[in-house]
Amino acid sequence: MATAGIAAADVTLGGGAVAGLKSTGAGDAFLHYEIDIDIKAAGETDSGLSFGASMDIDEGATASRDPEIFVSGAFGTVTLGDVDIATDGLGLPDLGFDGIGMDDDVEALRNAGAADVTYAHSIAGISLTLSYGVGGTTGVDANEGDFGILLGYKFDAFSIEAGVARDDATGNRGMGVELGYSANGISATALWAQQDPAAGAETSGYGLNIGYTIDALTVSASYGDTDAAGDAEDYGIGFSYNLGGGLRVVGAVGSVDNADVWDLGLTMSF
Amino acid sequence: MATAGIAAADVTLGGGAVAGLKSTGAGDAFLHYEIDIDIKAAGETDSGLSFGASMDIDEGATASRDPEIFVSGAFGTVTLGDVDIATDGLGLPDLGFDGIGMDDDVEALRNAGAADVTYAHSIAGISLTLSYGVGGTTGVDANEGDFGILLGYKFDAFSIEAGVARDDATGNRGMGVELGYSANGISATALWAQQDPAAGAETSGYGLNIGYTIDALTVSASYGDTDAAGDAEDYGIGFSYNLGGGLRVVGAVGSVDNADVWDLGLTMSF
Amino acid sequence: MATAGIAAADVTLGGGAVAGLKSTGAGDAFLHYEIDIDIKAAGETDSGLSFGASMDIDEGATASRDPEIFVSGAFGTVTLGDVDIATDGLGLPDLGFDGIGMDDDVEALRNAGAADVTYAHSIAGISLTLSYGVGGTTGVDANEGDFGILLGYKFDAFSIEAGVARDDATGNRGMGVELGYSANGISATALWAQQDPAAGAETSGYGLNIGYTIDALTVSASYGDTDAAGDAEDYGIGFSYNLGGGLRVVGAVGSVDNADVWDLGLTMSF
Numbered sequence: 001m002a003t004a005g006i007a008a009a010d011v012t013l014g015g016g017a018v019a020g021l022k023s024t025g026a027g028d029a030f031l032h033y034e035i036d037i038d039i040k041a042a043g044e045t046d047s048g049l050s051f052g053a054s055m056d057i058d059e060g061a062t063a064s065r066d067p068e069i070f071v072s073g074a075f076g077t078v079t080l081g082d083v084d085i086a087t088d089g090l091g092l093p094d095l096g097f098d099g100i101g102m103d104d105d106v107e108a109l110r111n112a113g114a115a116d117v118t119y120a121h122s123i124a125g126i127s128l129t130l131s132y133g134v135g136g137t138t139g140v141d142a143n144e145g146d147f148g149i150l151l152g153y154k155f156d157a158f159s160i161e162a163g164v165a166r167d168d169a170t171g172n173r174g175m176g177v178e179l180g181y182s183a184n185g186i187s188a189t190a191l192w193a194q195q196d197p198a199a200g201a202e203t204s205g206y207g208l209n210i211g212y213t214i215d216a217l218t219v220s221a222s223y224g225d226t227d228a229a230g231d232a233e234d235y236g237i238g239f240s241y242n243l244g245g246g247l248r249v250v251g252a253v254g255s256v257d258n259a260d261v262w263d264l265g266l267t268m269s270f
Numbered sequence: 271m272a273t274a275g276i277a278a279a280d281v282t283l284g285g286g287a288v289a290g291l292k293s294t295g296a297g298d299a300f301l302h303y304e305i306d307i308d309i310k311a312a313g314e315t316d317s318g319l320s321f322g323a324s325m326d327i328d329e330g331a332t333a334s335r336d337p338e339i340f341v342s343g344a345f346g347t348v349t350l351g352d353v354d355i356a357t358d359g360l361g362l363p364d365l366g367f368d369g370i371g372m373d374d375d376v377e378a379l380r381n382a383g384a385a386d387v388t389y390a391h392s393i394a395g396i397s398l399t400l401s402y403g404v405g406g407t408t409g410v411d412a413n414e415g416d417f418g419i420l421l422g423y424k425f426d427a428f429s430i431e432a433g434v435a436r437d438d439a440t441g442n443r444g445m446g447v448e449l450g451y452s453a454n455g456i457s458a459t460a461l462w463a464q465q466d467p468a469a470g471a472e473t474s475g476y477g478l479n480i481g482y483t484i485d486a487l488t489v490s491a492s493y494g495d496t497d498a499a500g501d502a503e504d505y506g507i508g509f510s511y512n513l514g515g516g517l518r519v520v521g522a523v524g525s526v527d528n529a530d531v532w533d534l535g536l537t538m539s540f
Numbered sequence: 541m542a543t544a545g546i547a548a549a550d551v552t553l554g555g556g557a558v559a560g561l562k563s564t565g566a567g568d569a570f571l572h573y574e575i576d577i578d579i580k581a582a583g584e585t586d587s588g589l590s591f592g593a594s595m596d597i598d599e600g601a602t603a604s605r606d607p608e609i610f611v612s613g614a615f616g617t618v619t620l621g622d623v624d625i626a627t628d629g630l631g632l633p634d635l636g637f638d639g640i641g642m643d644d645d646v647e648a649l650r651n652a653g654a655a656d657v658t659y660a661h662s663i664a665g666i667s668l669t670l671s672y673g674v675g676g677t678t679g680v681d682a683n684e685g686d687f688g689i690l691l692g693y694k695f696d697a698f699s700i701e702a703g704v705a706r707d708d709a710t711g712n713r714g715m716g717v718e719l720g721y722s723a724n725g726i727s728a729t730a731l732w733a734q735q736d737p738a739a740g741a742e743t744s745g746y747g748l749n750i751g752y753t754i755d756a757l758t759v760s761a762s763y764g765d766t767d768a769a770g771d772a773e774d775y776g777i778g779f780s781y782n783l784g785g786g787l788r789v790v791g792a793v794g795s796v797d798n799a800d801v802w803d804l805g806l807t808m809s810f
Contacts, residue, residue, distance in 0.1 A: 010810070011553035011554060011555065011577065011810050013281035013283075013309070013311075013553075014281060015281065015311060015323075017311070017323040017339050019339040019350045019351070021404075023408075024408055026408050027407070027408025027409055028405070028408060028409075030404065030405050030406050030407055030408060030411070031350060031386050031387065031404040031405065031406055032406065033337070033339050033350050033351055035311075035323045035325055035337045035339065035351075037281065037309050037311065037325065039553070039577050039597065041553075041555060041557070041575075041577065041808070041810035042810075043785045043786045043787060043808065043809075043810065044785050045783040045784045045785045045787050046783065046784030046785060047783065047784070049783065049787065051785075051786075051787045051806070051808055052808070052810075053555075053557040053575045053808060053810070055575055055577065055597065055599065057309065057325065057327070057335075057597070058335075059325060059335055059337035059351070060335075061332050061333060061334050061335055062332055062601050062602055063601060064601055065597075065598075065599055065600070065601055067573070067575045067599035069557050069559040069573055069575065069806075069808070071787075071806065080559045080571060080573050081559070081573055081575075081599070116571050117571065134561075134570065134571040135568075135570050135571065136570050136571055136572065137567070137570055138563075138564055138566050138567025138568060138570060139567055139568075141570070243315040243316065243317065243319065244315045244316030244317070245313045245314050245315045245316060245321075246313045246321075247313060247315045247319065247321045247341075266321070266339075266341065268311070268313065268321055268322070268323060268339070269313075270280070270281050270311035270312075270313065270322075270323070283551035283553075283579070283581075284551060285551065285581060285593075287581070287593040287609050289609040289620045289621070291674075293678075294678055296678050297677070297678025297679055298675070298678060298679075300674065300675050300676050300677055300678060300681070301620060301656050301657065301674040301675065301676055302676065303607070303609050303620050303621055305581075305593045305595055305607045305609065305621075307551065307579050307581065307595065327579065327595065327597070327605075328605075329595060329605055329607035329621070330605075331602050331603060331604050331605055332602055513585040513586065513587065513589065514585045514586030514587070515583045515584050515585045515586060515591075516583045516591075517583060517585050517589065517591045517611075536591070536609075536611065538581070538583065538591055538592070538593060538609070539583075540550070540551050540581035540582075540583065540592075540593070
C-alpha cells in the first residue's frame with residue numbers, strides 16, 4: 001500500500017449504540033446491546049473532488065469493519081469495498097430499538113447477488129444507484145458479474161424507488177418497489193418485493209408502515225406478508241420517544257411469523 | 271440497530287500503554303507490552319441525563335472490546351454490556367509496571383458469577399453498586415440470575431467497602447472487605463476475601479499494601495496469603511517514578527507462590 | 541496494566557487507503573482495496589522526553605494492529621512492540637497503486653530473523669538503527685537473540701544505507717546496501733542485497749529505480765534481478781498523478797517473474 005503525499009484530509013469518529021430487552025417469542029426475554037463506532041476519513045482534491053474511506057468498529061472483536069472507499073464529484077459518487085447492492089436501498093422501517101423483524105420476510109425478497117462497487121447520482125429529485133461485482137481474486141469470484149440498479153424519484157412529500165438485482169452465477173433475480181410519503185408529522189412507506197429464482201416459482205410480498213410524530217413522540221404500525229409457503233402475516237406497533245441529544249426510548253410489540261415478539265430499550269446517536 | 275436522530279454527542283479517544291521486562295521466576299525474563307486505546311462516546315439529553323458508550327482497542331487483533339453502554343442521572347448510573355460484577359470493585363493494589371501478581375490469590379476469592387448490567391450510586395460518601403446477570407439469549411445463560419452487591423463509605427482519609435456476589439447456577443459465593451487510608455503521601459489498603467462454594471470448605475485470604483509518596487517517587491510494599499491448601503504467602507516491594515506528562519518508570523520485586531518474580535518498565539497514560 | 545497518573549497526552553487519527561484494479565498475469569484482473577487508520581498516542585514528560593504508542597486499524601477485522609510503544613529523547617528513540625528489523629529500512633520503491641511486486645525478489649534477500657525492540661538515532665546526516673529480539677515468553681522465543689544493524693549517511697542530494705541482520709536460531713544472515721539520489725525532480729534508488737544462509741550457497745540480487753517528477757506527475761521505471769536459480773529479471777514502468785489534498789491516481793505495468801502484471805488505482809492519505 002502506497003500512500004505518500006501531503007495529507008490534508010480529516011479523520012472523524014461518530015456512531016451509535018442500542019441497549020435493551022428483547023423477546024423473540026421463544027424462551028425468555030434477554031439483554032441485547034450493540035455499539036457501532038464509525039471511522040470516517042475524508043478529503044478534497046485541488047479541483048474539488050471529494051474522497052474518503054470509512055470503517056466500523058463494533059462491540060464484537062471480530063465483527064466485519066464494513067470498509068468502504070469513495071470518490072465523489074459532479075459525476076456522482078463511486079464507492080468500492082464492502083458495499084450493499086443497489087436494491088438494498090429498498091426497505092420498510094422496522095419497529096423497536098433493535099428491530100422486531102417486521103421487515104425481514106419482505107425485505108429478503110428484494111436482493112440477489114452481492115457487489116463490491118456502486119455508482120450513485122441524483123439530479124433534481126431523480127436518483128440512480130448501480131451496483132456491480134468485480135471480484136477480488138484472479139479466479140471466478142462468487143459476486144463476479146452480479147448487477148443491481150435502483151431508480152428513485154422524489155416530488156414534494158412523495159417518493160418512489162424501484163430496482164432489480166441479478167446474481168450472475170445462479171441467475172436469481174430480486175426486485176422491488178418502495179413508495180413513501182412524509183409530511184405534517186405523518187410518514188408512510190409501502191414496499192413490494194419479489195424473488196425470481198432461475199428455476200422454480202416466484203415469491204412476492206409486501207409491507208406497509210405508517211408513523212405519526214407529535215412533539216418528541218413517534219408512534220408507528222406495520223403490516224407485511226409474503227406468498228411463500230407457510231409464511232404467516234406479520235404485524236406490530238411501536239413507539240420512539242426522543243429525549244434529545246441523541247438518546248431515544250424505543251419499543252415495539254408484534255407478531256412475526258406467528259411468534260409474539262417485543263423489544264424495549266434505548267437508542268443513542270453519537 | 272436503529273440510531274436515527276440528531277447527534278450532539280462526542281466521541282473521544284484516550285488510553286494507556288505499558289512496556290518493560292518481566293520475570294515470572296521460571297525461564298528467562300521477557301519483553302511484555304500492552305496498549306489500550308479507549309473509545310468513549312457521550313452525550314446529554316435535554317433534561318440533563320448523561321448517556322454514552324465505550325469500547326477498548328487493544329494491541330491484540332482479536333482482544334475483547336469490553337463494550338459498555340450507560341445512562342446516568344440523579345438516580346445513579348446504569349451500565350449494560352461487558353461489565354464487572356460488584357465485588358470486582360474490591361481489590362489490592364498490585365506492584366510493578368504490569369503487576370507481579372501480589373494481589374491475584376486473594377482477589378480471586380472475592381468474585382462469583384458474572385454480570386451484564388450494573389447500577390451504581392453514591393451520596394454523601396456512601397456508595398452502592400449492584401450487579402446482575404440478565405443473560406443475552408432466549409435460553410438459560412451462564413450468568414443468568416448472578417447477583418452482586420458492594421457497599422462503600424468514605425470519611426476523611428478512610429474508606430471501607432464490603433460486598434458479596436453469588437453465582438446462581440452453582441450457588442458459589444464470593445465476598446470481601448476492603449479498608450483504605452490515603453493522606454499525607456501515605457496510602458494503605460487491606461483486603462479480606464472469602465470464597466464460599468455451595469459444596470465443600472470455604473477459602474479465605476487477606477492482603478495488605480502500604481505506599482509512601484514523596485515528590486515524584488512512590489514506594490510501596492505488599493503482603494498477602496490465603497488458607498488454600500498449598501498456597502504460599504506472597505510479598506513484594508515496588509516503586510513508581512513519575513516523569514510527568516503521563517509517563518512513569520515502575521518496577522517491583524517479590525515472591526509470589528514461592529516464585530521469585532520481578533518486573534521493570536514504563537507506564538503511559540494518554 | 542497500570543496506567544494511573546495525570547494524562548496530558550494526545551491521541552490522533554490518520555492513515556491512508558488504496559483502491560483499484562490489479563492483474564497478476566494469471567486469471568482475470570480484480571478489485572483490490574486497503575484501508576489503514578493509524579491511532580497515534582503521544583505525550584511529553586516534564587524534562588522533554590517524548591513518548592507514545594501507535595496501532596493500526598485495517599480493513600480486515602482480524603488484521604494485526606502493529607502495536608508499537610516508543611520513548612524518544614536526545615539519546616535517540618527506543619521502540620518496542622511489533623517492530624521491523626533494522627535491514628527492513630533498506631528498500632526499492634515499488635511501482636503502482638498497490639505495488640506490482642518489482643521490489644519483492646531483491647528485498648526478500650536483505651532480512652533475517654525478527655525483532656521486538658529497536659534503537660534509532662541520527663546526528664548530522666548519520667543515522668543508526670539497531671534491532672534486537674528479546675522474546676515475549678519465559679521460554680526460548682523464535683526471535684530471541686536476532687540482531688540487525690543499519691547505518692546511513694546523507695550528504696546533499698545523496699544517501700547511502702548499509703545493514704546486516706542475523707537470525708540467531710538458524711544462523712542465517714541478510715544484508716544490503718541502498719544508494720539514493722533526490723534533487724531537481726529526479727530521484728534514483730539502487731539496492732543490492734544478499735541472503736547468506738548458515739548452510740548452502742549465498743543468493744544476491746540488485747534493483748534500480750529512477751523517477752522524474754514534473755508538476756503533479758511522477759513517472760518512474762524499475763529493474764531488478766537476483767541470482768536465485770530460476771528467478772527471472774523484473775522490470776516495469778509506473779506513474780503517479782497528484783490530484784492534491786492527499787489523492788493520487790497511480791498505475792504501473794511490468795514483468796515480474798515472467799508474468800505480465802499491472803495495476804491502476806487511487807491512493808489516499810488522511
